[in-house]
Amino acid sequence: MTTLSIDHVSRWFGNVVAVNDVTMTIGPGVTGLLGPNGAGKSTLINMMGGFLAPSTGSVTLDGEQVWRNEGIYRHIGVVPEREAMYDFLTGREFVVANAELHGLGDKAAQRALATVEMEHAQDRKISTYSKGMRQRVKMASALVHDPSLLLLDEPFNGMDPRQRMQLMELLRRMGDEGRTVLFSSHILEEVEQLAWHIEVMVAGRHAASGDFRKIRRLMTDRPHRYLVRSSDDRALAAALIADLSTAAIEVDLAEGALRVQAVDFGRFTALLPRVARDHGIRLLTVSPSDESLESVFSYLVTA
């Protein structure tokens, strides 16, 4: 049982506060660190991995300080976001080197390569690898010493859907085995599919923590804004406003569209096509106008 504790941690670079008084505890299982780009996720992961000193506060692994403690890496496996590896090595040479640096041998390297299913390409130079293959070899290098804590910074970036699924499966398995797995992502769906527990960062602050479904509900219950264009905007507006799922509808003459504010996301998405069909109105455009992650997150912060 490995527990990573972040206790009132802040980190600033000059005048910029990247992480602001964050306290969280990461236990066994898969935890998603979710937040828009620039939220401070990488800074926090770097502090968790002992690659960055907190300006204030402390990061400990089972009570042991992480910063300036090389011995801690017997328990931590790190998959960094940055692409750079030792491109002049083959995948096997790279993983073997990582095993040797842990005082382990060929066997551990082969086992790690088998875990990520990279044996078929292990003798190719890393420089010839696709993004997904690089990611898997990075995983192998992090798993080589069988760590109890795995830290992954944006591990799904640039991966195709198949590679993403494979990596998710692997991380799920690691979590099931009782390891503490923490990965960061700015994509809601990734976290939804994988994490049991999430920690949300927004603008350097710890915005939410807990069970994914509860937080997801908070996210989906907020008012949604849509831009709708149809063959008869006024008739559509009249039909929609009668339903409880909408709170306000504006006829935007300049845009030639309706701006709809829906309070019940699920009901509204079912209602709109039905109403249109019943009234013989053709829907030309239906687009969410505030679906950016930033708006979802900022809603979360004020919720």
Add this chain to the structure above:
Amino acid sequence: MYDPTVARLTYRALLGRRRALILGALPLLLIVLSAVVRAIAGADDQTAADLLGGLALATMVPIIGVIAGTGAIGPEIDDGSVVYLLSKPLKRSTIIFTKLIVAIGVTMVFSALPTLLAGLVLNGNGQQIAVAYTVAALVSSIAYAALFLLLGTVSRHAVVFGLVYALVWEALFGSLVPGARTLSVQQWSLAVAQKVAGGDLVTSDVGLTTATVLLVAVTVLATWFAGHKLRSLTLAGEE
């Protein structure tokens, strides 16, 4: 203190195709130039001392030192791949010491060996000139590797600073401004060479004892400080 895996990764990175070409170009130039001088002027001790002192020791050794010293760690810190070394239960001083050994070895092979060959071509080691300058190249390789490894640890522009030091301080000020000579790795190594050659052809502005103390002090301090810097090295995120 020494880790063979770190050493292997370092020398394979250092001797990658492009860097190996740059490392090999200057020694080749020195040997070709020596052969041409020998063919034109014949075996002359003064000419041999001038060429080995001016080109080999004052220019080639520091430049090779810059490439090997900064290249042993700088690129890994720049591109972030150093994280694979830092995320291991490995003392930072072990990483630095190992990289220093590799940088010294590479600098010696690519600077001291060609110096010896050039000396033999120039005057067949007359008055011990070839051996004296080779010893100077060996000694300065150690100090340069340590200095430039430190530079690679503290600055992203290590190669530029290193070249400015090597070419402006060592080659220009070192030969023109008397005060600067006392603080020159080249002069310290010349003091050792002077002892080996014995005659008047190899001279230094610094006494042997001072030179030895300074060589050891610079090497030890630079290595210690590089280890210290690596311990506090922070890997900023890409955000």
